[in-house]
Amino acid sequence: MRAQHGCGSSSDHPGTGMAFSRIRKLDAPSRGIFRRAAVMLGSLLASLFLLHCLTDRCCTITPAAASASPGQASSSGRLFEDLRSLRTKRLVYEWTPGSARSSPWLADPPAGESLLLPPPDLVASRKVSPRFAGKLSPLGEGSKKLPQALIIGVKKGGTRALLEFLRVHPDIRAVGAEPHFFDRNYENGLEWYRELMPKTLEGQITMEKTPSYFVTREVPARIAAMSRDTKLIVVVRDPVTRAISDYTQTLSKKPDIPSFESLTFKNRTTGLIDTSWSAVQIGIYAKHLDNWLQYFPMGQILFVSGERLISDPAGELGRVQDFLGLKRIITDKHFYFNQTKGFPCLKKAEGSSKPHCLGKTKGRTHPNIDPEVVQRLRDFYRPFNMKFYQMTGRFFGWED
Numbered sequence: 506m507r508a509q510h511g512c513g514s515s516s517d518h519p520g521t522g523m524a525f526s527r528i529r530k531l532d533a534p535s536r537g538i539f540r541r542a543a544v545m546l547g548s549l550l551a552s553l554f555l556l557h558c559l560t561d562r563c564c565t566i567t568p569a570a571a572s573a574s575p576g577q578a579s580s581s582g583r584l585f586e587d588l589r590s591l592r593t594k595r596l597v598y599e600w601t602p603g604s605a606r607s608s609p610w611l612a613d614p615p616a617g618e619s620l621l622l623p624p625p626d627l628v629a630s631r632k633v634s635p636r637f638a639g640k641l642s643p644l645g646e647g648s649k650k651l652p653q654a655l656i657i658g659v660k661k662g663g664t665r666a667l668l669e670f671l672r673v674h675p676d677i678r679a680v681g682a683e684p685h686f687f688d689r690n691y692e693n694g695l696e697w698y699r700e701l702m703p704k705t706l707e708g709q710i711t712m713e714k715t716p717s718y719f720v721t722r723e724v725p726a727r728i729a730a731m732s733r734d735t736k737l738i739v740v741v742r743d744p745v746t747r748a749i750s751d752y753t754q755t756l757s758k759k760p761d762i763p764s765f766e767s768l769t770f771k772n773r774t775t776g777l778i779d780t781s782w783s784a785v786q787i788g789i790y791a792k793h794l795d796n797w798l799q800y801f802p803m804g805q806i807l808f809v810s811g812e813r814l815i816s817d818p819a820g821e822l823g824r825v826q827d828f829l830g831l832k833r834i835i836t837d838k839h840f841y842f843n844q845t846k847g848f849p850c851l852k853k854a855e856g857s858s859k860p861h862c863l864g865k866t867k868g869r870t871h872p873n874i875d876p877e878v879v880q881r882l883r884d885f886y887r888p889f890n891m892k893f894y895q896m897t898g899r900f901f902g903w904e905d
Contacts, residue, residue, distance in 0.1 A: 744788025
């Protein structure tokens, strides 16, 4: 008689053995089905993720991609970046009304052109969606605008120093050379002038400086025609010292010019000052300011002291930054006093990590001038200076 076991072999229970045999026969196909289902599910999730990226809602590589091998991660990153590029292209490009709508963003971009930005010729032709106007340009450099602020004078007052100091501020972009647009090149037109300007981003101020603007009669009306909101900055200096500095500059270029004394007077015996000489004429600040006030209110003009620009550059720069509506970023920490040159220099110039002083043409040694001539000039300028103090509401102390 056979022993009874709780668990017998398949030979002991033929029916059970047949059942297990059927299950074993089904194992391989089931695994294949599961694999196919997993692949389909993975494909579906990947498709959903790519659609998610195309709607611009993902900006980084997924953790899975990040944990992949370097080669795979790089490939995934490029794929997602290309997909974002395509969507950006679709948003940026827009043909002019009435023309056939095309899809240039699907084509390979020209060599060296960014995938995320329209080509320069499209920007120039203004075939760019209005929603991006003024915000996107090749290389992300911004766009050229007419200046919102001008340093209009005066010659030998410290305008170059002020401009170099201001260019340290991240929200100021300025032309290095003097454009002389409103006094010498006005017939070239505003578009020509605009092209001279540096590119600026939204929130940055475009500036230029041309010291001869302040004394040129036609300039105030021309600037007002461009924009009556233009902010104007005038750097003024003791008119006697300024005249001597002006003469010194001319002397360095033309050593054979007459003496300062002979140019100052129409007739030295009578002591009559020659106001037609530009070195003298520029320093009659009140007369020139009268012309500007016919077109601009006093609140739109800031007067910077050339003397204080040397003795307290951070203080004067603070006033300028306030006037321009900018945060006070340029402070004492940006300056050091150069004993050899006799004026402040920048510890770090714009776009550089090195100290920067104005060139050798600045801070020239003045020639010795007859003290009697200097005193006669001071007497001549005194009433004009007093009127200028009253007009500006600021005492500059040029009689001290």
